[in-house]
Amino acid sequence: MKTRLFVSFWLIGILITNAQIFDKKYFNEVLDTLTSNSFAGRGYVEDGMNKAGDYLQNEFKKNGLKSFSDNYAQSFTFPINIIKNATLKIDGKELKYGTDFIVKPSSRSVSESKLAFYTLNTKEYLESFQSKEKTKNFIIKDDKLQKAKNIILPPLATDVDSIKKYYKQWANIYEKNEPENRAIFRFTSDKLTSSLSQRQSTISEFIISDKYYSKNMKMNDFSIKTELNPSFLAKNIIGYLDGKNNDSVVVISAHYDHLGKVGTTIFPGASDNASGTAMLMSLIKYYSENKPEYKTVFMAFAGEEAGILGADYYVNHPLFDLKQIKFLVNLDIMGAGDQGIQVVNGKIFQKKYNDLVKINSKNNYLKEVKIRGESCNSDHCPFYMKGVPSFFIYTLGGK
Ligand SMILES: [Zn+2]
Known part of the structure; x- marks a missing residue:
């Protein structure tokens, strides 16, 4: 019970604009970098996606994340038109x-x-x-x-x-x-x-x-x-922080790729999903300075827009036993949230969802914590299909 409440509190902590937890300056810095022209929409031309991946690796390192091998990258290939x-x-x-x-x-x-x-x-x-x-x-x-x-x-x-x-x-x-x-x-x-x-x-x-x-x-x-391109080379960026308890693992994920660039038109993908990636990095920054309760793994996936390919590759080539994952929270589209949040899989993991609602109404963080059933529409899905308890959270309201 205590455990569940803690995990849920930590979820809500993600979303509140409490100055102590949420470093807005850093969030904006990551958002601006990921959406800048030099990353060409984090897609398949001008090496945009991989440049974004390199940038994230560097940020992982700066924030002192540990890696499962000698670096944070997990490479994979897939065909793309x-x-x-x-x-x-x-x-x-x-x-x-x-x-x-x-x-x-x-x-x-x-x-x-x-x-x-x-x-x-x-x-x-x-x-x-x-x-x-x-x-x-x-x-x-x-x-x-x-x-x-x-x-x-x-x-x-x-x-x-x-x-x-x-x-x-x-x-x-x-x-x-x-x-x-x-x-x-x-x-x-x-x-x-x-x-x-x-x-x-x-x-x-x-x-x-x-x-x-x-x-x-x-x-x-x-x-x-x-x-x-029959074998485009992409990479998931994965690192972790040890917690006070390292038997169980909490995962936070977000995809960093977007649609790229066609001719001179760039799709910067600020909402989808530079915002979620910036949120992921903000959490990394916070937890690197405040030891998390559990070992926490941070996963930034590539290839989501082409069919959730990075997360799909990961669950078939996991870096540790998937059974160790106590809960996964996927972030995809973190906007203003002035209308609250939507919790995909809330109906599946109803108790955890209820905890979110309880904590939210007690503290008045968000206008609403809305519930949805399962939906295979982002990186949580391949994990969920393999039996990993997971939420996919996105914001409602303004950009
Ligand atoms: Zn997305």
């Missing part, structure tokens, strides 16, 4: 990557070609959902018309979520059809959210804000440059 550059002009206007358009992460290289354009008829597409017959006819017609052409998928005017979702995947059906190096231009009112792919497709897709769509637009100046 790197979008190096993408350009697009519509009616002579150059669109900006990241805000006006993005490309599907599995895209292959493509450049302006002599291929004709085919525009999908969205009216017929929507009508095709009315009957099986109409669906069949539409698919046959579309398949015939799209052959060996660049494809325009206009914005879709519907409120039906399932149809919207289906439309997003529509481009996939063209993938196996054509050997030509062609492009799809899909217009959408959705927020443009970049991600990463570990494979390269046979087709390239531009995803464009619908405000650039018009019936007679001219789109003859476009390019995507990608490179599939």
Whole structure:
């Protein structure tokens, strides 16, 4: 009981802006460094991710962390399709990557070609959902018309979520059809959210804000440059501090990688997850000056945005027995927290969650400590799947 309360108190200690515990200056220093241009969005170009890893190693060392081998790095490799550059002009206007358009992460290289354009008829597409017959006819017609052409998928005017979702995947059906190096231009009112792919497709897709769509637009100046790296070398950065009791281990984790840079557009990833990494470093600083109750291992993971790859590698190559881990707390997106925090796995480890709520209401740290069930959406997941008790905490509210 005492133990549980202590661990929980320590969790809340992470999140409060108590000057004694939380060194805001150091937090900002780490945040500013990780989001600086020289780290190129901590991704796959200009060695951004590995430069960030080197910086963290140095900070681990400065704060006196011990390591499991002669350094803090745990290297691993994975395939990644790197979008190096993408350009697009519509009616002579150059669109900006990241805000006006993005490309599907599995895209292959493509450049302006002599291929004709085919525009999908969205009216017929929507009508095709009315009957099986109409669906069949539409698919046959579309398949015939799209052959060996660049494809325009206009914005879709519907409120039906399932149809919207289906439309997003529509481009996939063209993938196996054509050997030509062609492009799809899909217009959408959705927020443009970049991600990463570990494979390269046979087709390239531009995803464009619908405000650039018009019936007679001219789109003859476009390019995507990608490179599939079959074994990108990344590293988890791992160190620890001895506690007053070293039989059990507490782990705090955060991923430090982000999406990187496409052309001149940098994705700095301040929220996701320079903030969590800065929180991790702030805790390291605090506990290096105030001996923790338990041996505490700090893990900064790489490759999260490509599919939680760093944490996944770790649990299959652990540096000590996973059974020793009393509890793991993963931090991914540590914003202002003015609306409180969300606790993923709170419903699974209900007693620990209840302790958090109790301590919070007693001390009035946060507006709310919200509960969620399990969700495989960050680095805690591979640990949880291996039976390690864990929370994933993120803040709610402002940036
Ligand atoms: Zn994240």
